Amino acid sequence: MSESTSIRERERQIVDEFSMFDDWMGRYEYLIELGSDLPLIEDRYKTDEFKIKGCQSQVWLRPDYRNGRVYFRADSDAVITKGLIALLVRVLDGELPADIATAPLRFIDEIGMKEHLSSTRKNGLASMIRQIRSYASSVTAEA
């Protein structure tokens, strides 16, 4: 299956935005700022069911499958983590489950945030991506 062009397009936009900063501090400050754009999960869904395991900070993510597309709401009590989730959601929100399941998500590396993908960091980005992909695959299988 070919890569979704709209996902890739949104990733490119993010890479462009981050390329305006020439140091890590600027990139992190921008990341934290983007965290405030995250569509927040309602407090009543901040339960174990929607909690991402293996994180140092608390992270909740709730996917919602409507009209053939997947929408996400999430939150975290750590602002850097929240910024990272906001980026993921921005790239994947409203896409087809099959596209979400197979998106390579290269932009994380491209904006210099690759270290957050390491499982030892326990910020949950890697487990969040796993969770998103497995949810997307499960609804793809149902469809």
Added chain:
Amino acid sequence: MDTTLTPATAALNVELLRKDFPALHQSAHDHPLVYLDNAATTQKPQSVIDRIRRYYESENSNVHRGVHFLSQLATDAYEGARRTIASYINASDPREVIFTRGTTESINLVASSYGASFVPGDEVLISTMEHHSNIVPWQMLCERRGCTLKVIPVSDEGEIIYEEFERLLSERTKILAVCHTSNALGTVNPIQRMIRDAHALGVPVLIDAAQALPHGPMDVRELDCDFLCFSSHKMFGPTGVGVLYGKQDLLESLPPYQGGGDMIESVSFEGTTYNELPHRFEAGTPNIAGVIGLEAAVKYLQKVSPAAISSYEAELTDYATKTISSIDGVRIVGTAKRKVPVMSFLVGDIHPYDCGTILDRLGIAVRTGHHCTQPLMHRFGIPGTARASLAFYNTFGEVDALADGIRKAKSMLMR
């Protein structure tokens, strides 16, 4: 290169000592590495690295087995290390030193073998500030044997509440298992007094000394502890090896832990008789290189001078405490009167993970999270902290770098 001998009274020449630790001299994210995660693991001096290399290059062989030349070399080195370590902790006999994989395995060994005789109604006494490795093995034992786990509470300063300890200690207590020094708070517990009080009721004592040995030697005979557990990698030695010290008569009375080679005297399908101490508790090929590396670490520490380390670290602890707590909004968790240079802290309402991430970008290595002490974090009503844990090779300048880093993290993260 090895450091020249420092007289016990002389001040520590930290800049010179740092040259012995190759891993300290590198950059992290384009900043000079400031390694403040020593309670997780310490860096290794060149003499330790060289010793392990020499073992593999010229002595590698299995121990206690072969008649040949190399096996004899390896066995001599391995048993020599046991003698060095026994004398470092002032054990009465090298047979009282059992090599394990680390503190965790040492505690599990005691919980499994010593705990095998526990019956329902017996109690195990630990404290709130224990590392998970000194909680979970006892919980598992209590579940198996129908015993009860009792927990000594800690004060807001992070000290054992002594009256509560006295209240919980009873003739039902089958073992007191406490840390000498808290990994999360840096608190140094009144171990000597606790051991005396426990013994007055006939209760044996296990000391988790994993966080104590990096800051100074211990004397098991002076302490009169029954078991002492520690890890090589937290005291400048290699990973994967640790020690269980036990009083000889106590160890003699315990059933074996794991079965396998080297721990037996004779094996037949009708039954097996077990080897004597210490081999009875060292089933299988041990971590020979690790044990020999640990000996090199002990020799290094002896050469640097424990007295000089201890007085320098006291100054470092004072300076770090003052410097960090003077930053507006910073709260140090764990303010015991007796502490090692371990600073657990919170910055305003900033999540420790965010703080640690910014410090990492500045080349400063701290640990964030619950530090394997979830019940303790729960006691303080916090999810975790950022923790800077220092060793004798850390400098006052590195404390300043940490303080600058915290200020920068604050300016980026406080909103």
